[in-house]
Amino acid sequence: MNNVPWSPPDIGPEEIAAAKKVIDSGWLTQGKITEQFEKEIEKKVGCRNAVVVNNGTSALVASLLAHGIGHGDEVIVPTYTFIATVNSVLAVGATPVLVDCDKTTFNTTPEMVLEKITPKTKAIMPVDVAGMPVDINGFADLARDQDILFIQDSAESLGAEYRGRKVGGFDNTSVFSFHMAKLSSTIEGGCVLTNDNMIADRVRMIRNHGMKGKYDYACFGLNFRTTDIQSAIGIEQLKKLDRYIHRRNKLAQIYEQELQGIVGFQQIPDYVTVHPRMLFGILVEKEKRDSIISALNAQGIGTRICWPPTHTQEYHKTLFAGSYPNAEEIGKSIINIPMGNDLNEEQVHHVVEKIKEVLRQP
Numbered sequence: 001m002n003n004v005p006w007s008p009p010d011i012g013p014e015e016i017a018a019a020k021k022v023i024d025s026g027w028l029t030q031g032k033i034t035e036q037f038e039k040e041i042e043k044k045v046g047c048r049n050a051v052v053v054n055n056g057t058s059a060l061v062a063s064l065l066a067h068g069i070g071h072g073d074e075v076i077v078p079t080y081t082f083i084a085t086v087n088s089v090l091a092v093g094a095t096p097v098l099v100d101c102d103k104t105t106f107n108t109t110p111e112m113v114l115e116k117i118t119p120k121t122k123a124i125m126p127v128d129v130a131g132m133p134v135d136i137n138g139f140a141d142l143a144r145d146q147d148i149l150f151i152q153d154s155a156e157s158l159g160a161e162y163r164g165r166k167v168g169g170f171d172n173t174s175v176f177s178f179h180m181a182k183l184s185s186t187i188e189g190g191c192v193l194t195n196d197n198m199i200a201d202r203v204r205m206i207r208n209h210g211m212k213g214k215y216d217y218a219c220f221g222l223n224f225r226t227t228d229i230q231s232a233i234g235i236e237q238l239k240k241l242d243r244y245i246h247r248r249n250k251l252a253q254i255y256e257q258e259l260q261g262i263v264g265f266q267q268i269p270d271y272v273t274v275h276p277r278m279l280f281g282i283l284v285e286k287e288k289r290d291s292i293i294s295a296l297n298a299q300g301i302g303t304r305i306c307w308p309p310t311h312t313q314e315y316h317k318t319l320f321a322g323s324y325p326n327a328e329e330i331g332k333s334i335i336n337i338p339m340g341n342d343l344n345e346e347q348v349h350h351v352v353e354k355i356k357e358v359l360r361q362p
Contacts, residue, residue, distance in 0.1 A: 001350045006302030007181040010240070010341035011233070018232035025228075033228035037235050041176075041191060044238060045158075046169035049200035051192045052231060053207050056155040056177025058224040059190035060088035063151050063173050064123070065220065066192075066202035069094050073122035077153075078108040079309040079320070080327035081127040085153050086310045094122070096320075098311055103326040104267040106130065106281075110138040114146075123149035128157040128167065130266060130306075131183070131278035136162045136170055137271075143172070151175075155190070158183045159245045161274035168193040178230075181340065183244055183276050184237035186230035244341045248277035251339065251348045255280060258352040262359060264333075279306055280339040282355070286332040293335055295358040301351055304336040 022033055034052055041050035053059050069075060071093040077085050079098040089096040099116050101108045106129040113124050124143060126134040134152065143150035152167070154160070155177035160167040168174050173196070176182075178189030192203045202219065205212055210221030252275075256265060264283030268275055284292055293303050309327040311320040338351055 001300075001347070003300035004302060004338050004343075004347045004351055005340070006304055006336070006338050007340040008338075008342035009180050009185055010244070011185075014236040014239075015233045018236050019229050022228045022232045028229055029227050030225045030231075031228050033235070034226055034231040037231035037238075038191075040235055040238050041168075041193070044241070045166040045193065047193045048195040049193065049197065050168075051200055051203045051207065052226050052234075053190045053192065053224040054226050055188050056175060056179060056190035057084040057088060058207070058222075059155075059175035059177070059192045060084060060153065061091050061222075062203045062206045062224055063175055063192050064088060064092045064094065065206050066199050067123065067149050067151065067173065069122050069149070072120065074118060074120040075122060076113050076116045076124045078127050078327070079311045079324045080106060080108075080129065080307065080330060081153065081310065082155070082307055083310060083313065083316075084155075085125060085127055086316065089125070095120070097121070098320050098322070098324065100324040100326050101129070101330070103329060105132065105269060106266050106330060107132065107134045110135060110142045113139070114142060117146055117148070121146070121148050123151055125151045125153055127153040128155075128160065129279075130281065131156040131158075131160055131276040132266065132268060133157055133160050133162040133167050133272055135269070135271060136167075136172070140170070140172060149173075156182065156278040157276060159241050159274065159276045160272070163271050164273050171195050173199060178234055178237075181278075183248075183278055183341070184234060184241050186226065186234040186237070189226055189230050189234060240341075245274065245276050247341070247343075248339060249275070251343060251345065252277045252280055254345065254348050255282075255337070255352065258349075259355065262356070277339060279336050281306065281334045281336045283330070283333045284335060284359075286329070289333055289335060292358055295361070296335075296337075296354060299354050301354050302338055305331070305334060306336045307331065
């Protein structure tokens, strides 16, 4: 078998035709197709407002700005996350306060976050690791009790369900990413989801330089606009979302059945009714992790490490002190193996055999 890519996308004739239709129309930048894409997202997740932007990082920054978060404010974020979560807080001039994660679910918990709250805490921003929802009700209760904001970094959890409800449809502000590796892709893209019309209006202004009317700037903003070409691709991708989630869960089931007892996995709490399986990680002995990755890569198996904890990064370790043992343990022992919209069962069985082969080596 040829190489197995880490996250093969599925861009077909429908997406190509939709993009071409926009190009032929003569209107390429953000416009009516983006508005249509936003309406489709709102219907899909059951939220009042979806505001599409150029990437997930912009969605995080716009969410923070729309909620008035800035200098002097603290925002509690997990250290076990993609770097954009923390960088978005730094970008608005606020102070990220790191928190550890649960060693079995990889997500942080309301109990862990509670210990980090101070009088300066303005918001909490937990992350749905690998697309698996955090305890949304638990964080909502915590935010209400402490009179702080709850913004959910759900960049990876489009299509996920918490207690039977779609992530993105709850009362807290949340964000999606439409990066190439995500469940639905616009190549690059993101979205802010909120049931608060005022927050949605602010995000719309922020993504367009703060513009309220024609060259009338009512607040600080940047260029976070997307294009109708990307939105046209997103509309077609969204139609396939349920099929993608079904496929990914079927592939994850093969991994778990074939590798049970050999490696460790992310554990799924009862409140998660749909896990979209944006990433699939295995836990191995940390002393052997890097050599296992090298051996798999040498045999054409794509891998990633998602993620080294934020406080261990070259720049960020100058900003953060302290130890976060669960995140550190996961970060040293995880290997993210192939999972994607265009991955098939034959490829997964091949990956499984190669993992078993490598693990048998002394």
